Amino acid sequence: MALIQKSGGINGFVDFMLHRLRLVSSQKSSLMLSYFIGVVIFIESSITSLIAGAVGRPFCHKYKIPQAKLAFVCDSTSAPISSLLVFNGWGALLLGLISTQINQGQMEGNAVSILIESIFFNFYAMSALVVTFFAVYFNINIGPMRYTKYMPSTKQTIINTKTSMSYMILPITLMIVLVFLFLYLSGDGNILQGSGSSAIFYTVLSTLIFTLIYYVPTKNMTLSIWGNTAYKGAKELFPIAMILLFSFAIGEVTSELKTGEYLASLADENINIYFLSTIIFLVSSLISFSTGTSWGTFSIMIPIAVPMAITMGVDVPLAIGAVISGGIFGDHCSPISDTTIISSMASECEVIEHVQTQLPYAIISALIATSLFVLFSFY
Incomplete structure (x- = not known):
């Protein structure tokens, strides 16, 4: 992603959407463009917010769109889409956490297939995307969003670049194709039986080599710039590697302490099994809200939720x-x-205003998700 950003491919894509297709002519079409950009750029939640904000910001100024609305669109398409199309760091983290549970003997099965099945139960992400779409398309303003106003800014920046968007499109397309190819090869013809970690490793390595033989010969960047950019991009992953390391450590500790089994024994006496998934959803929400991190929540709750689910059937x-x-x-x-803050920054909106205006829509999505968790618990 560091190389793709450095190549100018992202700016080329934004320029293509802004100046060549010319699909935007109103407030609604402006926000819908940012919405679809957020859905298309699913590689990383922060990048999703930044690009959607970069696309929508010029139109906010042109059509006097409240910045809070743009921040809402950026935030509501970043984490949800990244957690549904998991060809990214989200998928790597979840795959690692699930694999750890399998390796520790907590459950049996293939990590990739379990992850894919879990995605179909990611009801909040699905609800958030649907609620955001309808809110933008039908201009539904509820709660504080009804009173938010456009604020003029002196930081109006319209991206205009001659760099081809192929520098972004080709590597991302190749990466998606190679994930399935390596899953197919490592699974001896069965994608669901493939090694997720190996597939991701070889996919990223292959895509990295592709950028070398594509960017340097086309004089998009020199070999030195390519190497320095790749190094800086890898260095930025160090904190994520530490999160993974400590999350696996937390999972090991909770497994050794039999935390999940203990909570399951308490819940088995006091909680109907049809409400377990709903309770897990609410507890995870509380932890995530308190800490501000969804990844940390996954690391804490998956080692607890899996034994509870197995014990209670x-x-x-x-x-x-x-x-x-x-x-x-x-x-x-x-x-x-971080996604709340980045979405606010990318949209030139105050963080507190963004939180207040987005909250009613998030609660609606959560209520829909809660209903679906109860419903699917009966099947």
Whole structure:
């Protein structure tokens, strides 16, 4: 992603959407463009927010759109889409956490297939995307959003570049194709039986080599710039590597302490199994809201939720889906969340205003998700 950003491919894509297609002619079409940009750029939640904000900001000024609305669109398409299309760091983290549970003997099965099944139960992310779409398309303003106003800014920046968007499109397309190819190869013809970690590793390595033989010969960047950019991009992943390391450590500790089994024994006496996934969703939401991190919530709750689900006879992918949904919901509502802050920054909106205006929509999505968790618990 550091190389793609350095190549100018993202700016070329934004320029193509802004100046060549010319699809925007109103407030609604402006926000819909940012919405679809947020859905298309699913590689990383922060990048999703930044690009959607970069696309929508010029139109905010042109059509006097309240910045809070743009921040709402940026935030509501970042984490949800990244957690649904998991060809990214989100998928790597979840795959690692699920694999850890399998390796520790907590459950059986293939990590990739369990992750894919869990995604279908990521009800909050799905609800948030649907609610945001209807809110933008039908101009539904509820709560504080009814009173938010456009604020003029001196930082009006319209992206205009001659760099081809192929520098972004080709590597991302190749990466998506190669994920399935390596899953197919490592699974001896069965994608669901493939090694997720190996597939991601070889995909990223292959895509990295592709950028070398594509960017340098086309004089997009020199070999030195390519190397320095790749190094800086890798260095930025160090904190994520530490999160993964400590999250696996937390998972090991909670497994050794039998935390999940203990909570399951308490819940088995006091909680109906049909409400377990809903409770997992609510607890995950609380942790995520308090800490401002969905990834940290996944690391804490998956080692607890999986043993609870197995002990009480609840579908494991449903429980994992509840953890993912709760992590995203709490993250959406939290004023200390990185995606909340980045979405506000990218849209030139105050953080507190963004939190207040987005909260009613997030609660509606959460209520829909809660209903679905209860409903699917009966199947």
